[in-house]
Amino acid sequence: MITELGHFTLILGFGVAIFQMIVPMIGASKGWRGWMSAAEPAATAQFLLVAFSFAALTHAFVTSDFSLRLVTLNSHSAKPMIYKISGVWGNHEGSMLLWLLILVLFGACAAWFGGNLPATLRARVLSIQSAIAVAFFAFILFTSNPFVRLAQPPFDGQDLNPLLQDPGLAFHPPFLYLGYVGLSMSFSFAVAALLEGRVDAAWARWVRPWTLAAWVCLTIGIALGSWWAYYELGWGGFWFWDPVENASFMPWLLAAALLHSAIVTEKRESLKSWTILLSILAFGFSLLGTFLVRSGVITSVHAFANDPERGVFILAILAIFLGGALTLYAVRASSMVAQGVFSSVSRESALVMNNILLAVSAFVVFVGTLWPLVSEVTMGRTLSVGAPFFNAAFTPFFVGLAVILPPGAILAWKRGSLKKAMSSLWAVLALAVAAGALTFALQTGRSALGPIGVVLGVWVVAGAMMDLWTRAGKADVGARVRRIRNLPRADWGKFCAHAGLGIVMFAIAGLTAWEAEDIRTANIGDSFTVRDVTITLESVDQVEGPNYFSQMAQFTVSKNGREIATLHPEKRVYPIAAMPTTEAGIDNGFLRDIYLVIGDKQADGGYAVRTYIKPFANWIWGGAILMAIGGLISLTDRRLRVAAGAAKARSKMVAAE
Structure with a gap:
């Protein structure tokens, strides 16, 4: 019954979306306020209807309702609950319903928080947003219906793609x-x-x-x-x-x-x-x-x-x-x-x-x-465009972006002076070049990519710091620190985003230039050395999970005779999906990761083992998180809120009249 209601509310939402697409647009063109204001309750109704439909589909996955075709194809009763829930969007039909839910959510947010937008603009925005929703309602209902029933439900499902679990x-x-x-x-x-x-x-x-x-x-x-x-x-x-x-x-x-x-x-x-x-x-x-x-x-x-x-x-x-x-x-x-x-x-x-x-x-x-x-x-030719092309064609543009970022952020609006902007950046440039030169000297015989990454990373991060410092004006250190603390959140957001980008660029360059790789066959009890760590294969055991069987290895990692980590890479097989997956064993460190993968058993009784030493791997995701945090900080700045801009624009228009 809940499933049928979910299908019904999806169809009803389609009708509301068509209404919202047409009526407010006509109202905006004619200046009819009543027709324009109809967009707001329609946007809310759309969201509530699609949210109920999505909740009904989620309920079917959580309760393992295998009378629903989608649940049968993408779930299993033995699957952990988190993957039953994620199975809702781990397939085409369910993911499109999630897409639609988010689409109407954004439209509803524009209705809820866009009260200070001009009436005609808001009506047109909500109408166009609903037009996009109409297209995806039609796509789901006519080609990708998630609520199709099976005439003869099976006893259990076919499980979710193991890679998605x-x-x-x-x-x-x-x-x-x-x-x-x-x-x-x-x-x-x-x-x-x-x-x-x-x-x-x-x-x-x-x-x-x-x-x-x-x-x-x-x-x-x-x-x-x-x-x-x-x-x-x-x-x-x-x-x-x-x-x-x-x-x-x-x-x-x-x-x-x-x-x-x-x-x-x-x-x-x-x-x-x-x-x-x-x-x-x-x-x-x-x-x-x-x-x-x-x-x-x-x-x-x-x-x-x-x-x-x-x-x-x-x-x-x-x-x-x-x-x-x-x-x-x-x-x-x-x-x-x-x-x-x-x-x-x-x-x-x-x-x-x-x-x-x-x-x-x-x-x-x-x-x-x-x-x-x-x-x-x-x-009629089959070509493959891989990493070598993208690395060669894409990298120069991002290097150029990194070069212009610090001075560009400090330059004055309308008419600036490059000399004045660089006056506060010469120390940053000297620091970046010195760090790159030191790196080059320490990494004798290796790629120049590492030192270049160090130069660019230090240049961008230290340049973002200098941008904050210069915004505090000319004063003693204590006064500058107080002014920096009181800078608008958008400035702090920009600093975090730019610094995060610099960290990501440095980490990618460092990882690419300095990683070590070792591929070998190892028997239980064998030890081998990669860089400065010694790795020993202690055991390989058969382990049973909730919905898979695993070949789990145990490795001990030591340095200078002292054990620093125990890793358990796995080779899993999901019998329902008949599909193997690899689970790497990773010792995450601040400066490097030790990354181990266990392969198939070889004819001589050993196991294929791949080992990587990956410097600064976690800095990549740390930098990305810092960029996202910068965006979130900027979103909290009052000047960036929709209503603030609208209210300011309206007050100017009233004053002009």
């Missing part, structure tokens, strides 16, 4: 969808502004919190996915330039560019058309990522390999919304005249350069991701 994958998709779908708000604001013919500083301030919230969630989601791949897949890496990884990385890059572009629009009323374009493209790339994951056109450990019909439906959604928005953009582009002017040496110019580097980086990833598909369709 992991805490990292339990939380990774929700955060990723919050980021993907959150960019729909930037899209809705952009299209609404184009319809109104008004893009100004107030609009830029309204769109920034939504974009920032989406960017923060994308950052967390990408970091969780990277962390999961690192310890679960047993490959020893954190990023593989997989097409689905790229599908989330491209919107992240464009969202970062949009955040910085919106600052220029807000401060100087410049880059209006570029900011609108980024708002459209960021969500467009989110839709592109959805198409790549669910169309079956690519092969990936992350992908939902589904029939092409669903891919065509998503491609149609992408074409309608992206094509329609870009057409409207082309029509309105001439009216978005920049009002503010600025020098070629200014913070605005640095932000423009920042945007160029981020946008080109996204384009490089886009080309590398889709080129194999284009080549196969147009030329």
Whole structure:
């Protein structure tokens, strides 16, 4: 009964979404306040209806209702409860319902917290947001219904994909969808502004919190996915330039560019058309990522390999919304005249350069991701574009971004002086170069990538610190510290985000340059040395888990004769899914990880063992967390709230009248 109610509320939500898509838009064009105000209760009703539908599906998974086809295909009665719950979105249909839930949640938040937006703009934003919801309601109901019943339910289910039975994958998709779908708000604001013919500083301030919230969630989601791949897949890496990884990385890059572009629009009323374009493209790339994951056109450990019909439906959604928005953009582009002017040496110019580097980086990833598909369709040739291409083509743009970040943040608005900005950064530059030179001297005979990473990391992190220091003005140390404590939260957020980026860049360079790898066959009792640690294979036992069987090894790790860790890498087999997985044994350290993987038993009775020494691995995720914290701190700044910008804009308009 609950399942049928969930299906019914989903259909009812579809009807409400159609109403919200049409009525407020007509009201905004006609100036009918009653019709415009209908958007708010409709948005709330949509959210409540979809939330009930999602709760009904969750109930079916938790209670192991195998009369539901989706539960049968993706769950099992012996599965731990956390994976029964995560199984709701560990499949195509359930994940799309989660996508829709988040989409209508953002629309409801715009209705709940957008009270100070102009009535016509809010009505149009909610109408466009609902139009996106209508498309995904239709997609779910007509091609991906999660509430299909089985005429003859089985005794038990087929279990969830073993790779997804992991805490990292339990939380990774929700955060990723919050980021993907959150960019729909930037899209809705952009299209609404184009319809109104008004893009100004107030609009830029309204769109920034939504974009920032989406960017923060994308950052967390990408970091969780990277962390999961690192310890679960047993490959020893954190990023593989997989097409689905790229599908989330491209919107992240464009969202970062949009955040910085919106600052220029807000401060100087410049880059209006570029900011609108980024708002459209960021969500467009989110839709592109959805198409790549669910169309079956690519092969990936992350992908939902589904029939092409669903891919065509998503491609149609992408074409309608992206094509329609870009057409409207082309029509309105001439009216978005920049009002503010600025020098070629200014913070605005640095932000423009920042945007160029981020946008080109996204384009490089886009080309590398889709080129194999284009080549196969147009030329009949099967090509593989892997890490060497992305590392060579992508890295220079991010190096350039790191170089301009500290001086760009310190330059004055409108007309700055590079000499003045660098006067406070010469010490930072000297420190960065000295750290790089010291690293180069200590790592005799190794790659130059490590020292370059050290230079860039110190340059960006210390430059962010110097930016805070200079904002405190000229005073004694005590007064400066007090002023720094009282700086706006947006300044502290910017510091954390930039410092986090510097840490990530250093950690990636250090890990790539200095990691050690050892592959061998080891018998029980054998010891071997990798770098400065000695590793001994103590035992290999057969262990039974709640829904799997495991070959678990025990290794002791010692240094200078003292035991420092005991690790238990596993080789699991899930009998229901008939699928093996690898569980790495990792000794996490502040400066390095010791990473062990146990393989199959060999003909001589030994076991294949892979060992990695991975310096600064945890700094990658620590830096990503710091970036996300920076975004969250900025979101708490009163100046970035939607209502603050709207109220300020309204008071100016009243005064002008």
